[in-house]
Amino acid sequence: MNLTTALVTGSSRGIGAAIAVQLRARGVTVxxxxxxxxxxxxxxxxxxxxAAPARLWDAALERGNGRIDILVNNAGLFAANPISLSDIAWLDNWEDTLRINLTAAAELSRFAVRHWLAGGRGGRVVHIASRAGYRGDSPEHWHYAAAKGGMIAMHKTIARQYAAQGIMSYAICPGFTDTAMAGDYLASRGGPGLLADIPLGRVAAPEEIAAIATFCALDAPESMTGTVIDANGASYVR
Known part of the structure; x- marks a missing residue:
């Protein structure tokens, strides 16, 4: 009987959908x-x-019969926020992106850690961060880079503080990932100019990022907790 249950946020498309498919193929209840x-x-x-993260967690626990073993923080918002906007519009965009990309992930991680501590068993969190958390992003995406940088710091803190209780945390930092039709995706981000910055010569496929996430969720050695895995075609190396 399958006893592994995962909550995957943002699972309706792109990377999240690919993660859900690959986890289910391994027998995980997603x-x-x-x-x-x-x-x-x-x-x-x-x-x-x-209020949504708490409602989501409670609903997921109910569906999981009171048990969630894996949390994948994948949901995100990537929307331009030019500095030329009005003060209030710029701040609204900043706060929306931080809430969805970082604060909600933090709340869900907190719920998961408390769940695992109370149950006396371990669990795994997989965070889908971004190359932007280290390299930065465009002039219109300060908020996105800040949120992903915060996610990486949060991940490292979880890993350091809860490893002894069997709670493992892993982070993945994709670069550009083709989550839409390839032509439209590249055109919206500079076309061939974007590829010139990627030694691999192409953007990642969602299935590639999902393969890493599935490895972290199910197969990664515990000694890897705290690891940040880059997946950006060598466009940024640390």
Whole structure:
């Protein structure tokens, strides 16, 4: 009988959908999440709402019969925020991105850690961060880079503080990932100019990032806790 249950945020498309597919192929019961539920396996929760992470966690626990073993913090918002906007518009965009990309992930991680501590058993958190957390991003994406940098710091803290209790934390930092039609995706981000900055010569496929996430969730040695895995085609190396 399968006893492994995972909550994957942002599982309706792109990297999250690929992670859900690969985890299910390994026998994991996946509880999906999207801003709006679109099937019976997905919980709808708009993470821009401060109350949504708690509702999502409670609903996921109910579906998991009181047990969640893996949390994948994948949900994110990537939207431009030019510095030329009005003060209030710029701040609103900043706060929306930080809430969805970092604060909601922090809340869910907190719920997961408390769940595992109370149950006296371990668990795993996999954070889908970004190359931007180390390298920075465009002039219109200060907020995105800041959120992903915060996620990396949070991940390292979880790993250092809870490893002795069997709680493992792993982070993945993709570069550009083709989560839309390839032509439209590249065109929206500079076309061939974008590829010139990637030694591999192409952006990552969602399935590549999902393979790393699945490894972290199920196979990575415990000694790897705290690790940050880069997946950016050598466009940024540390």
């Amino acid at each position: 509880i999906g999440h999207a801003s709006k539920a679109h099937d019976a396996d997905t919980i709808g929760a708009d993470l821009a709402d401060p």
